[in-house]
Amino acid sequence: MTPPSRRAYALEQKARGRKVAAVFPARYPAELLWARDVCPVEVWDPPAGTQAAQAHLQANVCSVVHRALSLWLSGGTGAADFLLFSHACDSLQNLSTLVPDLLGEGRPCLFFYPPKGRRDDLAEGYLERQLEALSERLDEAAGRPREGALERAVAWGEARTRALNDLYDARAGGRLAASNGEFYAAVRACEYLWPEEAVLRLDAFRTERSGPSASGIPLVFSGVLPQPAGLLPRLDDLGVRIAEDDFIACGRRFVRGSLPHSGEPLPTVARRFLALPPCSTAGSPVPDRLDFLTRLAGRSSARGVVFLALKFCEPELFDVPTLAEGLRSRGIPCLVLEVEMGGDVPAQTLTRLEAFLESLP
Amino acid sequence: MSALARLRYRLVKDALLPAALALKRGGKKSRPPDPLFGPPLKSTSDLRRIMARHYALASHAKGAMPVAWVTSGAPVELLRAFGFYTVYPENHSALCGARKLGPEISAEAEARGYSQDLCSYARVDLGHAFSGKTPVGSLPAPDLLFCANNICQTVLYWFKALSREYGIPLVLLDTPYLHGGRDEASAFAYVEDQLRRAVTDLERFARKDFDEARFLQVLESSRRAARLWGGVLETLRRRPAPMTIFDAFVHLMPIVSLRGLPVCERYYEGLLAELRDRAERGVAAVPGERHRLLWDNIAIWFALGPLARLFAEHGAVPVVATYTHAWAETAHQMDLQNPFAALARTYGGIFLNRDLAHRRAFLEALSREYAVDGAVLHSARSCKPYSIGQYDLKQSLRETPGIPSVVLEADMTDHRVWSEAQARTRLEAFFEALEGRGIGGSSDQGSA
Ligand code: SF4
Ligand code: SF4
Numbered sequence: 001m002t003p004p005s006r007r008a009y010a011l012e013q014k015a016r017g018r019k020v021a022a023v024f025p026a027r028y029p030a031e032l033l034w035a036r037d038v039c040p041v042e043v044w045d046p047p048a049g050t051q052a053a054q055a056h057l058q059a060n061v062c063s064v065v066h067r068a069l070s071l072w073l074s075g076g077t078g079a080a081d082f083l084l085f086s087h088a089c090d091s092l093q094n095l096s097t098l099v100p101d102l103l104g105e106g107r108p109c110l111f112f113y114p115p116k117g118r119r120d121d122l123a124e125g126y127l128e129r130q131l132e133a134l135s136e137r138l139d140e141a142a143g144r145p146r147e148g149a150l151e152r153a154v155a156w157g158e159a160r161t162r163a164l165n166d167l168y169d170a171r172a173g174g175r176l177a178a179s180n181g182e183f184y185a186a187v188r189a190c191e192y193l194w195p196e197e198a199v200l201r202l203d204a205f206r207t208e209r210s211g212p213s214a215s216g217i218p219l220v221f222s223g224v225l226p227q228p229a230g231l232l233p234r235l236d237d238l239g240v241r242i243a244e245d246d247f248i249a250c251g252r253r254f255v256r257g258s259l260p261h262s263g264e265p266l267p268t269v270a271r272r273f274l275a276l277p278p279c280s281t282a283g284s285p286v287p288d289r290l291d292f293l294t295r296l297a298g299r300s301s302a303r304g305v306v307f308l309a310l311k312f313c314e315p316e317l318f319d320v321p322t323l324a325e326g327l328r329s330r331g332i333p334c335l336v337l338e339v340e341m342g343g344d345v346p347a348q349t350l351t352r353l354e355a356f357l358e359s360l361p
Numbered sequence: 362m363s364a365l366a367r368l369r370y371r372l373v374k375d376a377l378l379p380a381a382l383a384l385k386r387g388g389k390k391s392r393p394p395d396p397l398f399g400p401p402l403k404s405t406s407d408l409r410r411i412m413a414r415h416y417a418l419a420s421h422a423k424g425a426m427p428v429a430w431v432t433s434g435a436p437v438e439l440l441r442a443f444g445f446y447t448v449y450p451e452n453h454s455a456l457c458g459a460r461k462l463g464p465e466i467s468a469e470a471e472a473r474g475y476s477q478d479l480c481s482y483a484r485v486d487l488g489h490a491f492s493g494k495t496p497v498g499s500l501p502a503p504d505l506l507f508c509a510n511n512i513c514q515t516v517l518y519w520f521k522a523l524s525r526e527y528g529i530p531l532v533l534l535d536t537p538y539l540h541g542g543r544d545e546a547s548a549f550a551y552v553e554d555q556l557r558r559a560v561t562d563l564e565r566f567a568r569k570d571f572d573e574a575r576f577l578q579v580l581e582s583s584r585r586a587a588r589l590w591g592g593v594l595e596t597l598r599r600r601p602a603p604m605t606i607f608d609a610f611v612h613l614m615p616i617v618s619l620r621g622l623p624v625c626e627r628y629y630e631g632l633l634a635e636l637r638d639r640a641e642r643g644v645a646a647v648p649g650e651r652h653r654l655l656w657d658n659i660a661i662w663f664a665l666g667p668l669a670r671l672f673a674e675h676g677a678v679p680v681v682a683t684y685t686h687a688w689a690e691t692a693h694q695m696d697l698q699n700p701f702a703a704l705a706r707t708y709g710g711i712f713l714n715r716d717l718a719h720r721r722a723f724l725e726a727l728s729r730e731y732a733v734d735g736a737v738l739h740s741a742r743s744c745k746p747y748s749i750g751q752y753d754l755k756q757s758l759r760e761t762p763g764i765p766s767v768v769l770e771a772d773m774t775d776h777r778v779w780s781e782a783q784a785r786t787r788l789e790a791f792f793e794a795l796e797g798r799g800i801g802g803s804s805d806q807g808s809a
Contacts, residue, residue, distance in 0.1 A: 049791055056752050062743055090514050094540050094749035097716035111540040113548075116510060117517055117533045126537075126551040133544050140624065154412040263388075275371030283510075283517045283533075286525050312478050314745065318518030322525050350471060 005188035006041050013039040013194065020081035020144045021110075022080035023044050024068055024095065026088040026248050028112050029131060029269050033084075034153035034195055036138050040192040041080065043076075044225055045073040045341055046255050055194055056098065062312040063341040064224065065091045072099060075255065082108040082141045087280040088248075089315050090218035108141040110134065117283030119274045121298045137267075150265045156195035157272070163202035164190070164254045170206055172244050172300035174218075177211035180242050180266040181232040217357060218298045222323075223308030223339070224316060226251040230344040231308075238357065243300035246293055248316075252277045265315075289319060290326040297332055303360045304333035306353070311340050333360055334358040366424030381417075382410050397673040399645045402604060404612070404632040407621060411628055412614055416497040417481045422446035423501035427567055430523065433617050434711060435509040435534060436704045438687045440558060441621045442576035443567045443809035448500055449618045454485040458662030458774025460496045469494065472757050481743045481775040483519035493666065505529060507565060511536040511714040513746040529565065532559050536709045540716050552705035558630070579621040580700055587692030590616045594689055597680040598731055600653070601645030603636045606679035607669040608646065610660040616688045633650040651676030652795045655728055657683050657754070658739035660748045661769075663776040664784075671785060675792040681731040687711055689807075717750045722758050728762050731756055734768035735795050737788075742778050767791040 001267070010020045019038045033040045050066035054071040057066055071077060083105065085096030100109040112134050115123035145153075164187070170176040171183060179184075186205040190198045217241040225247050226232055231298065235242065245251040260271040277290050278284030291307060305327055307320050320336055327334045335356040337349050371504040383541070394400065422428050426709055426712045431437055457466055458481070467484035469492040471477055475484055489495050507518040508531060517533065524531040534555050537548040560571050593612070596603050604612075612632060619625040654672075656679045661668065672679065691711060694704040713721050736758055738751045767787060772778050 026509060032794065057744075058740055058742070058752075061749060087538055090746040093514070093672055094717070094746060098750050098753060100749060101716055101718040102721070102757060113537040113544075115537075115551075116514065116535045117521075118535055118555075120558075122551065122554045123535070125554070126547070127546045127549075129475055130544075133547065157376065158655075176552060222558070264639065280518065283521070283535075285520055309476070314479060315518055317476045318483075318515075320523060322522055324474065331516070 003185065003193065004193045006046075006211060007076070007079065007219045009192055010039070010041050014079060014270070018076075018194075019081040020079050021082050021084050021142075021309075022072075022077040023086070024092060025086055027114055027253065027273070027276060027279070028084060028086035029134070029273060030195070031150065031153040031157045032131065032135055032263075033140055033142075033270050034148040034156060036142040037139070037149075038081075038142045039192070039194055040084070043068045043071060045227055045229075046076060048074060048076055056103070060312050061309060063090050064310070064313075065095050067341065069095060069099070070223075070340070071254075072104075072105070080107070081111060084110045084112065086112045087114065089313070091312075091314070108137070110137045110141065114273065114282065116283075124270055124274060125336065129272060131266050131270055139222045147248075153195075154268055156187065156199070156261055159199045160190065160195050160202070161254045161259055163199045163206075165256065166249065167202055167206045168244070168256075170210070171213070171242075172296075174213040174243075175211070176206065176209050177235050178205070178209040178212055179214075179232070179239075180226075181236065182209070183242070184226050184232060184250070185279065191249070207227060212279075213241055213243075215239075216241040218300055218302045220244045220246065220293065220300065220302045220305045222246035222305060223248070223291065224310045224313055228339060228343060228345055234345050234350065237355065243302050244269045244296040246277070246289075246296060248279060248281060251296070252279045261323075280319045286319060286322045286326070290323055290330075293323065294330055294332065295326060295349045304356070306334065306356070307334065307336045309316070309336055309337055362426060367426070369620050370418070370425035374418055376416055378417055379772060385413075385510065387714065392582045392784060393616050397647070399603075399639075399648055402608065402612075402626070402632070402635060404635050407628060407631060408614065410626060411619070414615065415618060419446065419448055419497075419501050421497045427504045428501045428682070429505045429507050430503040430520075431507045432509055432520065432735070434512040434516075434708060435507050435670070435706045436556065436653075437507075438576065438579045438621050438635055438704065439563065441554065441579040443563050443569065445505070445567075446501065448503065450486040450489075452614060452618050453480050453489070453495065453497070453500065454482040455660070455662050456773055457489070457496060458776075461663050461776060462494070462496055463663060463772075463774030465779050466492070467496045474746055475487065477775075479743060480513075480515045480519065481772055483515060484524075484743075485774055486519070487522060487526075489627075490523060495528045495721060505531060506531040507534075508532070509534040509536055509708060511708055511711050513713070513744075515744075530562075531602065532562055534708070536714055538714055538716075539710065539719075541718075545710070549702070549705045549709050552709040553701050556701050556704055561806065577700060578619060578696055578699070580695060582623060582626055582698060582706075583621040583758050584692055584695040584697075586616055586620045586625045586629055587625060587689055587695070591689035591692055592633045593629060593636060594685060596633070596640050599640040600732070601643065601647070601650040602678050602680045603639035603644055603648045604651070605669065606658070606682045606685060607665050607671070607672075608683065610662075610665065613685055620688075643795065647673045647676065649676050650678045652678065652735060652792065653731065653733045654679045655681050655683075655724065655733045655736040655764075655766075656723065656739065657733065657736060657751065658741050659684050659744060659773045660742075661739060661771045662774055664771070664779060665782060667781060668784075671788060675789070677792055677795070680733065680738065681727045683720070683727065686723075686727065687713065703771045713746060717754070717779045720750070721754060724754065724758060725727070725762055728758070728764055733764060734798075735764050735791070737791075739765055740768050740770050742770065742772040744795075746774060763792070765794060
């Protein structure tokens with residue numbers, strides 16, 4: 001079943017009495033919003049174009065930020081009761097202050113700073129304080145959670161993580177008969193679906209599509225998100241099966257394997273947050289990312305790794321050269337493609353991809 | 362660390378270098394006076410000597426003492442207490458930019474897959490790390506990296522790459538970005554905890570105990586230097602200004618690279634005395650000063666000279682910059698009674714780590730204090746944190762305090778993205794507009 005559009009879904013959620021938050025990602029504690037009956041609708045690659053933002057942003061700012069601002073300027077976040085910015089990089093950081101401080105957004109704009117480059121006890125302590133601070137802001141914007149609501153939200157988070165793990169396991173194990181496009185339509189619906197509904201849909205999709213994967217070349221893809229949009233059908237045509245991914249928007253946003261627990265809900269959220277896969281936006285050390293990619297390639301029997309390096313994305317562009325070199329030294333072939341958001345895949349990109357496929361042992 | 366290397370270092374520091382620099386000074390011919398500018402600052406020759414000494418010593422530091430590469434916003438005071446020799450890659454990249462070597466050195470990083478869109482300071486530094494290319498002879502490879510992400514997240518990505526390249530540890534100070542004032546206490550407590558943890562890490566690394574008395578001395582020296590630097594900048598409130606911000610960009614080097622060391626304080630004592638004297642005597646950096654300007658963002662290092670001339674031709678004098686103020690604005694927070702908390706506030710609260718509302722207020726305050734008529738906003742192509750938001754800050758400056766501004770698209774070190782002709786056209790139009798407003802007449806009195 002095709003998931004509804006984000007906008008239609010946001011309006012439907014409002015009609016059901018829920019509040020809606022426009023979330024400018026990458027990583028944030030969705031459980032705190034669910035507990036207050038707020039549906040987070042994430043803004044990654046809206047079809048808003050980039051034109052409206054050009055008067056406010058330099059041309060060399062990434063298209064995620066350009067599109068997000070264009071969407072906001074054109075009223076596309078109008079259904080949201082408030083905005084949440086999670087700190088991912090310098091560009092998103094500046095967007096998070098540009099919108100309320102210089103462009104006059106009147107709705108509450110909440111900000112969340114996840115610790116960078118560390119996962120130790122100090123980072124965990126600070127993260128817990130950040131979660132408390134965000135809870136206070138959310139109480140102001142959406143009201144306090146009802147008795148037991150946070151515990152329920154934590155359980156939904158766990159169920160969604162399990163469903164994603166099951167789906168990713170099925171794909172990595174060659175037990176999912178779905179095209180690349182169908183897979184990402186199902187996974188990326190988690191960017192806005194209410195968690196209970198997301199779990200139902202993910203499980204239904206996995207059950208319906210249970211069966212041997214189409215034969216083809218299994219590869220791991222890494223990057224911000226599966227863009228340009230025309231890439232996924234092209235990969236199907238070329239006989240490439242994305243068998244695992246390290247996309248910021250997808251495979252890097254759920255804990256692989258079992259989830260850490262703590263007696264209380266907030267510390268549990270904090271621990272799970274810190275247990276997320278290593279990510280450039282979290283300042284994770286390159287060796288951790290390298291190990292993660294190697295693991296993904298191993299568990300999915302991938303024959304190589306393709307980096308979709310989104311133009312102007314600093315966190316990714318800084319890590320890619322060392323990751324590529326590290327993978328090659330471990331005998332894993334890899335290809336770095338500079339990409340932009342948009343429709344079709346440039347001919348030159350396709351040619352390089354085809355040449356890479358031919359070169360695979 | 363070897364005793365021989367230490368001995369060699371001392372010999373170079375105490376005997377060979379002073380002699381070599383004295384010889385060089387003797388041989389230096391002074392340039393003929395330029396009618397566009399006032400008399401050159403005498404302190405500039407001291408600056409050259411100090412920085413030449415710093416880089417010359419650096420190449421002998423390896424093995425004599427632990428060498429750390431440090432980001433410009435990191436609390437270097439901790440490292441000084443452990444006796445590290447510190448090198449500032451940002452400063453080195455600026456130097457490469459000023460010598461127009463930015464593209465050549467960063468090409469070495471680009472050849473290894475680093476995109477030409479990334480911060481050019483980082484590209485130049487990585488290019489140097491991969492190739493050894495530098496205009497300063499040689500830089501010692503680091504034993505340790507020390508990074509604070511208070512100026513940007515980019516430094517973290519960059520220093521991670523260095524850590525992998527050299528196979529050495531990275532000590533990170535994670536300084537949460539401050540939105541409004543609500544979560545400051547929690548952010549500063551986190552930074553303070555990390556500083557204490559860094560002491561333990563450094564003790565382990567340097568194999569010596571933390572010397573708190575030395576640390577306090579360094580902190581005191583750092584505070585004095587920051588105050589002196591603040592005093593230096595304040596002399597530019599005087600009309601005519603005794604130096605320009607283009608000069609200040611160059612004279613900034615010691616406070617970035619050498620703060621916490623006696624040489625830094627001594628240097629700024631001399632510079633401040635010279636500037637006060639010039640201000641007293643009405644010596645102008647640009648005779649016929651007509652327009653006083655604010656500069657936002659880092660310098661365009663490869664074009665400092667041509668820009669200084671172009672501004673001077675129009676009687677336009679940049680008298681204040683957000684960038685140069687960054688090393689003066691927080692000096693008052695260095696409380697020696699509570700040094701770790703003070704360091705956390707000082708370094709965690711710099712203006713680049715605060716939201717654009719704070720930046721707007723900062724720009725407004727500087728505009729008033731320095732009685733400026735307009736602003737030049739350098740949109741540095743490869744520095745996002747400093748540049749995103751400038752188009753709207755321009756608008757906001759027009760509303761309060763009601764000054765016009767121009768956005769100059771350029772870069773810190775990469776002159777491949779620079780068109781001098783375009784910049785000239787843009788700036789000349791801006792200067793003409795300023796003339797049209799009839800502001801900046803000699804009857805306006807600034808005060809020092
Ligand atoms: S992480 Fe990359 S893609 Fe995402 S907002 Fe930042 S620069 Fe853009
Ligand atoms: S991105 Fe900007 S602030 Fe960061 S290191 Fe580069 S020039 Fe400096």
